[in-house]
Amino acid sequence: MRMQSLFCVSLLAACSFPTGTASGADWMQFGYDAAHTGHNVAETAISLSNVAKLTRLYQVNLAANVDSAPVYRSNVVTPDGTRDLLFALSENGRLMAIDAATGVQVWFKTTTGTQPTASSPAIDPGGNFVYSYGIDGKVHKYQIGDGTEIVTGGWPQIATLKPGVEKGQSGLTIAIAGDHAYLYAVNDGYIGDGGDYQGHITSIDLGSGAQTVFNSLCSDKTIHFVLNGVAGSTDCAAKQSGIWGRGGAVFNDATQRVYVSTGNGPFNANAPTNGFNWADSVLALAPDGTGMGGGLPRDSYTPTNYQQLQNQDADLGSVSLTILQAPVGSTVPHIGMQSGKDSKIRLINLDNMSGAGAPAHVGGELQLINVPQGGTVFAQPAAWVDSAGAAWTFVTTSGGISGLKLCFDATCTATSGVPMLVSKWQKSGSSTSAIVANGVLFHLGACTGGRCVIARDPADGTVLWTSESIGGVHWQSPILVNGKVFVTDDSSRLWAFGASGTPTHVVTPSAGAHGTMTPSTPQTVVDGTTTAFTVAPEAHYAIATVSGCGGNLVGSSYTTGPITSDCTVSATFTAITHIVTPSANTGGTITPSTPQTVNDGDTTSFTIAPASSDITFTVTGCDGTLAGSVYTTAAITSACDVVVTFLADDVIFRNGFE
Numbered sequence: 047m048r049m050q051s052l053f054c055v056s057l058l059a060a061c062s063f064p065t066g067t068a069s070g071a072d073w074m075q076f077g078y079d080a081a082h083t084g085h086n087v088a089e090t091a092i093s094l095s096n097v098a099k100l101t102r103l104y105q106v107n108l109a110a111n112v113d114s115a116p117v118y119r120s121n122v123v124t125p126d127g128t129r130d131l132l133f134a135l136s137e138n139g140r141l142m143a144i145d146a147a148t149g150v151q152v153w154f155k156t157t158t159g160t161q162p163t164a165s166s167p168a169i170d171p172g173g174n175f176v177y178s179y180g181i182d183g184k185v186h187k188y189q190i191g192d193g194t195e196i197v198t199g200g201w202p203q204i205a206t207l208k209p210g211v212e213k214g215q216s217g218l219t220i221a222i223a224g225d226h227a228y229l230y231a232v233n234d235g236y237i238g239d240g241g242d243y244q245g246h247i248t249s250i251d252l253g254s255g256a257q258t259v260f261n262s263l264c265s266d267k268t269i270h271f272v273l274n275g276v277a278g279s280t281d282c283a284a285k286q287s288g289i290w291g292r293g294g295a296v297f298n299d300a301t302q303r304v305y306v307s308t309g310n311g312p313f314n315a316n317a318p319t320n321g322f323n324w325a326d327s328v329l330a331l332a333p334d335g336t337g338m339g340g341g342l343p344r345d346s347y348t349p350t351n352y353q354q355l356q357n358q359d360a361d362l363g364s365v366s367l368t369i370l371q372a373p374v375g376s377t378v379p380h381i382g383m384q385s386g387k388d389s390k391i392r393l394i395n396l397d398n399m400s401g402a403g404a405p406a407h408v409g410g411e412l413q414l415i416n417v418p419q420g421g422t423v424f425a426q427p428a429a430w431v432d433s434a435g436a437a438w439t440f441v442t443t444s445g446g447i448s449g450l451k452l453c454f455d456a457t458c459t460a461t462s463g464v465p466m467l468v469s470k471w472q473k474s475g476s477s478t479s480a481i482v483a484n485g486v487l488f489h490l491g492a493c494t495g496g497r498c499v500i501a502r503d504p505a506d507g508t509v510l511w512t513s514e515s516i517g518g519v520h521w522q523s524p525i526l527v528n529g530k531v532f533v534t535d536d537s538s539r540l541w542a543f544g545a546s547g548t549p550t551h552v553v554t555p556s557a558g559a560h561g562t563m564t565p566s567t568p569q570t571v572v573d574g575t576t577t578a579f580t581v582a583p584e585a586h587y588a589i590a591t592v593s594g595c596g597g598n599l600v601g602s603s604y605t606t607g608p609i610t611s612d613c614t615v616s617a618t619f620t621a622i623t624h625i626v627t628p629s630a631n632t633g634g635t636i637t638p639s640t641p642q643t644v645n646d647g648d649t650t651s652f653t654i655a656p657a658s659s660d661i662t663f664t665v666t667g668c669d670g671t672l673a674g675s676v677y678t679t680a681a682i683t684s685a686c687d688v689v690v691t692f693l694a695d696d697v698i699f700r701n702g703f704e
Contacts, residue, residue: 073118073527075168076217077426078481081369082293084428089483091529096545097486097501098511103530103542104550104570105516105612106149110136112534113164114292115217115479115523116144119173124152124191131190132532133169134540137162139181143193146532148570149540153193157182159209161236164292164521166217170252171227177218183209185218185231185250200255205231205248208273211241215521216294216366220252223302223333227252230295230335232306234288239310239359242274242281245288247295247306249335258335262287262308265315265322266341287311287325291366292426292521298369301380301396303330303344309361309386313352315342315406326352326362328384330399342406347384347399349392350409360388367394368427370452371437375462378412381452383439383467385423391415391441391450393467418469421445425523428480428487430504438504439467440480442489447480448472449487449507471507479523486510488526490519490533499524499531499543516541553595553606554614555579560587561619571609578605583619586646590620622646625685626668630654633661633692644682651678654690663692 071088078086092100116134124131130146139157144150159181167178169190176190184202188195195202206212212233219230229250235243245262248270259268264282275281289295289306296305307328314321322341329337330345337343349355355362368383370393380396393413395401401410417423421443430438437452450467454460458468478497480489487504490497495515502509517535524533531543550570555563561583571577581589581602592599594615596607604615623643630636634656644650654675656663665672667688669680677688 071527072120072169072173073525074171075117075220076115076166077293078525080219080221080297080299081429082217082219082296082366082426083369083430084426084481085430086481086483086526089526089528091484092486092526092545093484094486094503094510099545100501100511100513100531100543101545102514103544104149105539105541105552106570107568108134108136108142108534108538108540109151109154110138110140110142111536111538112136112540113162113521113536114166114534115525116532116534116540117167117169117176118146118525118527118532119169119176119190120528122173122191126152130528132540133167133176133178134534135163135165135167135178137164139163141167141176141178141186141188141193143176143190144540146530146542149542150570155186155188155193155195157184157186159183161210161213163213164215168218168220168229171220171222177220177229179205179214179218179231181209183207183212183214185229185248200257203248203250203255203257204270206233206246207270208243211235211243211273213288216289216292219293219295219297221297221299221304221333223297226333228304228333228335230297230304232289232294234290235286235310239286242285243288244271244282244285245290245308245311246270247289247304247331247335249304249331251334260329260331260335260337260343262289262306262325262327262329263311263323265324265337265343284312284323287323288363290361290363292424292523293366296367296369297333298380298382298396301330302333303396304333304335305330305367305382307363307365307367307384309363310356310359312356313348315346316348316408317406320406324348326355328363328367328382328394328399330396338405344405345399346405346407347392347394347410348408349411352408355386355388358388360386362386362388365423365426368429368439370429370439371431373436373452373454373465375454376465377462378464381412381465383427385417385427385441387422387424389417389420389422389443391417391467393465412464413466415467417441417443417445418448418450418472419443419446419474425478425480428482430482430487432505433485440482440487440489440504442477442480444476446472446474447477447489447491447507449504470505473507478519481524481526483526488524488531490522490524497535499533513541513543551609552612553577553609554612556614556616557581558616558618560584560621561589561617563615563617573610574608576606576608578603579615581617586622587619588622590618592617624682626650626679626682626688627685628652628688628690630690631692633657633694634663634690636688636690644679646683647681649679649681651676652688656692661692661694663690665690
């Protein structure tokens with residue numbers, strides 16, 4: 047179903063609506079929804095019965111490397127027609143709108159800055175705008191069809207005043223609360239934990255443009271701090287806490303709270319200090335991003351070993367909170383799960399996060415267990431509700447992947463009480479980034495050559511399908527929408543897999559020095575069809591060879607044969623040359639005296655030397671000029687001759703010249 051039908055029925059003032067009719071489903075933000083469950087509830091094309099038929103649709107090179115997950119909007123009206131578009135943000139701040147059917151870039155926008163980003167964009171609930179974090183430290187708003195930036199109404203919005211030390215690496219979140227739509231952007235630090243950074247969440251009301259800030263350090267200050275500013279005024283004396291999770295802020299519609307998970311840095315908010323530093327904590331805020339005043343969040347959870355986590359750099363908040371649906375009969379109606387770098391899993395009562403009925407207390411989790419397969423948790427866990435109404439979560443680490451079910455006892459047979467997570471299966475092998483769609487679990491897993499997309503039965507972990515290797519990955523994660531899986535890799539490539547449609551292949555043009563091929567980017571070609579390239583040498587050069595993909599060259603156009611697999615068309619170029627032939631009669635020499643090969647457009651020179659001082663000469667050819675004894679041709683564009691005629695003085699006299 048569409049985000050519009052879910053959230054925007056009564057939001058005419060806050061939401062913008064598409065002008066066209068859209069029939070496809072969408073993946074509008076990181077993790078599919080505002081809770082970042084990774085569960086596409088609208089998917090119907092891919093299922094347990096046909097997932098094994100998935101095949102590669104295309105693999106294309108992108109203009110820049112994308113270290114995050116794309117988002118997707120169907121039936122977007124663009125200047126070139128209606129298209130399904132993917133939106134991907136590269137590390138260097140390039141937001142790309144990509145035709146989901148072909149992988150071809152439709153439009154792009156760039157921001158400038160000195161640091162990379164691993165953020166994912168988010169699409170406005172009405173579908174008219176796409177929002178993207180910029181490496182300039184701002185959130186930018188673009189028209190979805192053509193990329194026109196909106197620069198009124200407070201846009202672009204400031205997310206950090208320290209973009210050189212505060213990183214926007216998490217996905218943007220958009221949530222609906224009452225009659226308001228909010229966008230959340232979070233910040234952390236860069237690798238190495240260096241510099242004057244503080245984690246914070248910036249909440250933007252999309253209707254009014256108003257924003258609020260809640261800082262994980264010095265939370266009594268609701269401002270964006272400035273770099274190396276005045277502590278207690280424009281900056282915070284405490285440093286190096288961040289909101290690191292790939293999902294960023296998590297919104298739970300049931301509790302009407304937005305949650306952020308922090309890691310690194312100091313914690314002193316509990317008694318007797320009652321300070322304003324909230325490292326290694328889960329903080330609950332109102333939908334507009336405000337706390338309860340006085341620097342306090344609405345509620346909080348902090349583990350009792352927070353100092354140990356800080357000392358060991360075992361951040362609680364290496365991932366965002368996971369919202370789990372409580373089972374029928376549960377005495378705890380709203381449940382969250384928090385994993386971290388310490389390889390632990392904690393269940394939290396979202397109505398009373400510490401068990402003390404107020405923020406700024408420590409401990410109080412419902413359950414504390416080890417990650418079944420071991421390993422640090424960096425990838426956002428997925429949440430799923432099976433056909434029987436039971437909640438599951440899937441946790442991936444470098445040690446593998448595990449499926450845990452929310453139950454009332456270890457056998458999942460009791461019917462009431464406080465639920466707990468029970469590990470139902472685990473598989474080895476480095477894994478990242480789980481998502482679920484129509485009862486199929488997908489994740490990126492280790493395979494020969496790097497990483498593959500792996501599909502499993504979520505109930506028992508059985509492998510149902512494995513893609514070819516997509517190479518190396520870092521923070522990338524897949525999405526699945528309308529029967530297609532999309533994922534980027536560390537080699538600046540976008541991959542698409544699908545179970546329907548004619549297979550496609552990639553034809554890559556490769557032009558050598560001194561020439562070009564048009565188009566110059568890899569082309570996605572339907573199986574069995576041909577494609578063509580225009581080959582153009584630079585001035586003074588000619589086509590030497592064009593080969594590959596079973597094609598032939600006619601004039602400057604190279605047409606491939608029918609394409610049945612990925613292939614490359616290669617062109618080389620050679621300099622155009624001409625022969626300049628020197629000649630001279632007796633009475634002197636011309637040097638060099640042999641025919642010269644000269645590049646088109648170049649000149650060449652000859653030295654004329656009479657045998658004695660009483661001999662004169664004339665020289666002609668190749669439109670040259672004589673300076674002393676050196677004859678230099680004009681620019682050579684065809685074969686020509688340089689002719690020297692030597693004349694003795696007595697010959698000149700006999701012919702009446704004296």
